[in-house]
Amino acid sequence: MSKENILIINCGSSSLKFAVINPSNGDEIISGIAERLGEKESFIRWKFEGNKESITLDGGAHDAAVAALLHMLEEKGLKEGIAAVGHRVVHGGETFQESCLITEEVIQGIKDCIHLAPLHNPANLTGIEAAQKHFPELPMSVVFDTSFHQTMPAEAYTYAVPYKFYSEKGLRRYGMHGTSYRFVSQRVCEMLGMEISNSKIVIAHLGNGASCAAVLNGESVDTTMGLTPLEGLVMGTRSGNVDPNVFSFLNKEYGYSLDEITDILNKKSGLLGISELSNDCRVVEEAAAEGHKQATLALDVFCYVLAKQLAGMAVATGGVDALAFTGGIGENSDLIRAKVVKALSFLGFDLDEEKNLANRFGNEGVISTDGSRATALVVSTNEELMIAQDTAALIA
Structure with a gap:
């Protein structure tokens, strides 16, 4: 063999x-x-x-x-x-x-x-x-996971804290999901017939952990996760961006320790924290459809923050040719995709409802209308294939 x-x-x-x-x-x-x-x-x-x-x-x-x-x-x-x-x-x-x-x-x-x-x-x-x-x-x-984002410019990865924290200890934004972003950006260009060397792609990798990234000409120029996977979007159990003084507030008001607050923000927040039901997006969507107010709020916050961050990624790319949804939620939740694409209509996106419904459960393809100025699509990510191809190339 x-x-x-x-x-x-x-x-x-x-x-x-x-x-x-x-x-x-x-x-x-x-x-x-x-x-x-x-x-x-x-x-x-x-x-x-x-x-x-x-x-x-x-x-x-x-x-x-x-x-x-x-x-x-x-x-x-x-x-x-x-x-x-x-x-x-x-x-x-x-x-x-x-x-x-x-x-x-x-x-x-x-x-x-x-x-x-x-x-x-x-x-x-x-x-x-x-x-x-x-x-x-x-x-x-x-x-x-972090290597794809090493092409980010200093203005994208530098935190506005004393510089010695970076120079001495490496405190900066690193980003995650890089292997997925590398695969998806290449796949988008294949699907749309674009040259990756002349492309402006914004990607939302949405699962229990979620982030988005700006990929300009095949290179990452910004992303939402930071030093750790806690920064950025609302996730299944993670809060995403919050006022850093939340730590002081929760310590004074509830007596929580630093470790307890870190645990709350990482494991008890996000969709789970707001809905008080589940971190599973499917459960939250079902509850919202039945009129559960906190589940509805959880989805609204999730989609609003996501749309706002995706719009910010368009600043890094200087415009958007394509917006790709990937990951378990991104590939399967037509509801979340619809909310986000409609919120980003000012960037030139026009949702095709039928295509959006069709591209779920393993199907990938364009979900914007033929006349849309910018293209929205669903891409099935394959991090394992990227790892396999990298490994094969390294041992060749």
Whole structure:
């Protein structure tokens, strides 16, 4: 069997997503996830040749998940076809401006960025270490969520705080979802027949975590997430932008500590916080349709902030050729897309209601009218394919 496939590993604090992908044609041969790692109910499930399977890990953590993954790949005869392993890492700081092969120096560089992503980078490193233990013969690469945004100009990434905080500790806007933005901006140009070197694209990546970005001639020039994924848009459980004095206010009024307030803004705010129902956009939309006032307010705030931030991204690109919606919410919520596109009509967008309804649940395409001055469309993102292609190119 020829070795051409890439094993993708995306490791979180209690989960590990994986897929085996052919980088040449984009075929996903197998994919799955290990969840509740370290807990009694830990398990791993996968989809292969149209069939879904799962096994329990009996409280196993990340190492047990990768060991089970190796066994499963060997059992199905897929191991011999894997040429390399590609890892996703959230934060590369200013050190990593592109994907790279993993070396001891690269691992140290990821460790040096832990203070910028204390919840994410340690988990990503755990996945790398487990993969190196169980797949020692395979070369490995790392793709950073932040690297695509390293082309932002200083005026876009600099915070108006004492400059020494940046020069000494790296306090600046870094942005996330970069791998998705890179894929989507290329896909938009393919779908619309545009040259990426002469394009002005604004993208909304909307899921439980959400952000938007301005991509000018194929390069990121601004984005909404900042030092961490908390900044920017209203999200499933994250507040997005708030007055920084919220920390002082909540401390004085409720006695919350710094860590408690950080937890509230990251895990108990956003759609969940306003609706007091759920962080799941589908649940909130259903409740709003039934007249639930806080669910309606949550959606209104979500869409208003999103439209306002997207309009701001148009400043960075100097106009907009295309607005792309992607991510779980962006690809499936016709309601949110309709609200946002209509709010941005002053930028030249004219929504086609039928196209908007048609482009859901795996369908991608234009959702603006034929006469619209600017094009709005839905794009199915594929971060895993980007990681596979980067990895294949690095080992070539």
